[in-house]
Amino acid sequence: MATALETVQEYTGHEYKYGFYTDIEAEYAPKGLNDEIIRFISAKKSEPEWLTEWRLEAYRRFQDMEQPDWQKPNVGWIDLQDISYYAAPKQDEAPQSLDDIDPEIRRTYEKLGIPIEEQKMLAGVAVDYVFDSVSVATTFKEKLKELGIIFCSISEAVQEHPELVRKYLGSVVPQGDNYFAALNSAVFTDGSFVYVPKGVRCPMELSTYFRINAAGTGQFERTLIVADEGSYVSYLEGCTAPQRDEHQLHAAVVELIALDDAEIKYSTVQNWYPGGHDGQGGVYNFVTKRGLCRGKRSKISWTQVETGSAITWKYPSCVLQGDDSMGEFYSVAVTNHAQQADTGTKMIHIGKNTRSRIVSKGISAGHADQTYRGLVRVLKGAENARNHTQCDSMLIGDRCGAHTVPYIETKNPTAKVEHEATTSKISDDQLFYCRARGISEEDAVALVVNGFAREVMDELPMEFAVEAKKLLAISLEGSVG
C-alpha cells in the first residue's frame, strides 16, 4: 500500500494551469519610479489635482522608508526601479458595452473559466475585471444602480464620485502606513470601488478578477469598499498570472469601511502563479488589507484561500472601533514546493464589547515554509473585548516548515483573549480508516485535507467554495520531492 507521501507524489499531473500569456497590444510606462511617472499615471487617468498631490505625498513618505526585513520568507531586496508602473491593454476608447472589449482579453477570461458574460446573472455575481493595471469591464452596473449601489473601477469612481473617494481613500490604510502600501498609494492604477447606501442589502455577490498579463510589470490595485449604515455586501476577489521566470510584484491595498450596523464579507481565492518547483519566478503577493468597523454593531469578515504566489505576505486586519463591532478572519493557506507564506491577521479592539474570531489553517508540503503571524491588541477602553484564535498547521512531508507567531497585547482587564494552536501531520490512522472503507489513497488525502480546512471553507460563498476545494487538491499535487 502506498504511503501518504507517495500518494501525494502520485497526485501529480496538474501543474499551474493559468500560466498562459495573452498576446495583446499593451501600453507601458517606462520602467522606473519617480515624480514624473506618478504624474504620468495620474494624467493618464485624468485625475483631479488633489489625487495627484495625494500620490506625490505618498511617494515622499515612501522615499523615507526602507523595505522591511522582519518577515520569515526570504524576500531579498526588490529593485522597484526595474518595474513598469503602468501597463494597460491598448484601447482607443473606453468600452461602451461588453461587446467592445478586446476579444483576446475576453478569451483570456474564458480560459480562466470566468466568461465576461451576462450569463453570470444566473450565478448572481457582478464582476469587475482588472487586466494588468486597468479595469476592463464591470458587469451588472445598471442593475446595481437601481438600488443605489455603486460598483465600478476606482478610476471611474474618482471621476464620477470624487466626494466619496476623497472622503474614504486612505482613511483605513494611510499613505505612509507601510513600505508597500506607500508604494501602492503613489502608483496605484486601478481596482474596484463599492459603495452600498444606507439600509441596502446588496442582492448579489460583487467580484473582481485580477490578472497580471504583461511582463516586467507589477500590479498595484486599490480597492475601496464602503458599507453605509445598515447595509450588507459580499465581495469576492480572484487572481491569476502567467507563468514567468522573473518574480512579479503584486502590492495592492484594500480598504473596507463599515458604518453602523453594516456588514462586509470579503472573500479571496488567491491563485497567483506560484513559481517553479525550485523557486524560479512566481508572484510576490505583498498586500495590505484592512477593514475598519467604524460604526456600532458593524461587522467585517475576511475569508481567504491562499494557494498561489511564490511569496504571500499579508495580514488582512480589522480595526474594531465601533462599540459591539465584530471582526472575523478565516484562512486556509497551502504552500507547496518552494512557496513561502507569512500570513495572518490583526485584530485591534478599540470599542466596547468588540469581538473577534480567528481561524487559520495552514498546510505545508514540499520544501515550503509557512508562517501564521497574528496580532490581537486590546486597548484600554475596550471593555469586555473577546477574542478567540485557533491556528492549526498540517505538515505533509519532512522537508517543509510550519510556524506560528501570535502576538497578544492586552491593556484591559475585562478582556478575554484565547489562543490555541496545534501542529500535526496527516495521520496514518485517518488514511487507513478511509482505505479500509474502499476510498482510494488520493481521495483519502483530499478528504483529510478538506476536512482539516472545512471550518474555513464553510465560510466561503458557494461560488468560491467549489473552486477553492479544487484548488486545494491541485495545489498539493506534485508535492513532496
Place this chain on the structure above:
Amino acid sequence: MPVRRIEPAADYGRLFDEVKGRLAGDPRRREASFARFRELGFPNQRAEAWKYTSLKSLAENAPPAPAPVEVTLADLEPYLLTGDVKRLVFVNGFMAPELSDIEGLPAGLTVASFDERVTHEGALLADADAERSLTALNAAMAHGGAVVEVADGTDVSPTLQLVFVQAGDAGGMANPRNVVRVGAGAKLTMAETWVALGVAGVTNVVNDFDVAEAGELTVDKLQFGRGRATLIGRSAMRVAQEGRLAQTTVTAGGGLVRNETFARLEGPKADLDLNGAYMPVKGEHVDTSIRIEHRAPDCPSNQFYKGILAPGGHGVFAGKIFVDQVAQRTNAYQQNDNLMLARDAEIDTKPELEIYADDVKCSHGATVGELDDVGLFYLRSRGIDKETAQAILTFAFAGEVIERLAHEDSRHQARRALLARLAGGEKLAELV
C-alpha cells in the same frame, strides 16, 4: 536595514576600567569581549526579542561599579532554604564566605567560585552566543558566580542554593556567571535566588547548564526584587540523551526583570520542563523569553507559565519552540495564562512555534482574562468578602506553578511573596 541597537553610554568604558583590575582570567579576553559588547550595543525595541522591553535607560546610564556591602545572615533569612542545604552567597557579585556554607560537600559534588576557576580555565568565558550583547558585557566583566560539577552517577542529596544579593542603594552593576555540569546519570537539585535588598542596582547574570546522558537537574529560581532593582538573566541549557532538566521560576518584584532561557535538547528522549509565575505590581516589568530547540528525536518539552498582572504591572512572555528536521516524534507543549487584576496593567504574550519536522505533536495555548465571575460569586455567596475571594482565586491560579517548586521552603517563600503582593493577601497567611 532598520537600526536595532542603542549605542552604550561612554560611561561603560569608565565602568570597565574601574572593574577590570579585579577580574580574573586572561585580560586580553576581557578586552576583546568588551570591544564586542561596544560593537553590538544594547538592543533597542526594534529588535524582535526586545519588542516589549526597553533597555534605553540602562544603555544611556551606565551603572556604577559594584562595591562589597555588609550583609548579615539575618538580612537574608527570609530567602534562605533550610534543612539539608549547601549555600554560596554573592553580594553585588562578591563572594561572601561568612554567609556561605559549602563545608563537607558530598563526594562527587564540586563547588568553586567562578573567579577561582576562570584563572586556570579561560574557556569558561567563551561566549556561548556571541551575538548577544549582554552576554558579551557579562563576559567582559564576569565576576562572582559558581562553577558546580556533579560527577557521573552521583545522586547529590543536599540542595545547593546560590544566592545573588543586590545590596545598598548605590546601584552598582554585578555580572555573575554560573556554570553547572551534571554528569551522566547524576542528579542535582539547585535553587538560584536573586534578592534585592536595595532599591537600585543591576544584575546581569549568565548561566550555563549542562546535563549529560540520563543526568537530572532541578532548579528552583526565586526572584525577590524591589524598587528599580534590575535583573537580566540568560540561561543556556543543554540536555543530552535521556537527560532531564526541570526549572521553575517565580518572580516577585523588580523594576525590570528579564529571564531568558535558551535550551537545546541534544539527544533522543531528553526532557525539559520549564515553569514560571510572574506577578508584576505598579512600576514593575517582568519579561520572560524562551527558546527551546528540539535537535533530536523523541524529546518531550513542556512550558507552563502564569502571569498575574496587578495595577500598573507589565508582563511580557515570548516562548518559542523550535523543532529541527531530525526531531521527529517531538512532543512539545506550551501554555501561558494571564490574569489581569486591574485596569492599568498590561500583558504582551507571544507563544511561538517554528517547526521543520512532520511527525510531531506541538501545541500551545495562551489566554488573557480576569477572575472568573462564577468562582467569585460562589465564594461571595458563602460569606467571603470580595477582596478575600479575589485573593483566594488568584492564589489558587498561581498555586499550580508554585507547587512545582522542588524545595518546600521555595514554595513557602513563593506563597508568602505572592500574598504580600495581593490586596487582602494578609488574610490568607495561614495558607503559606
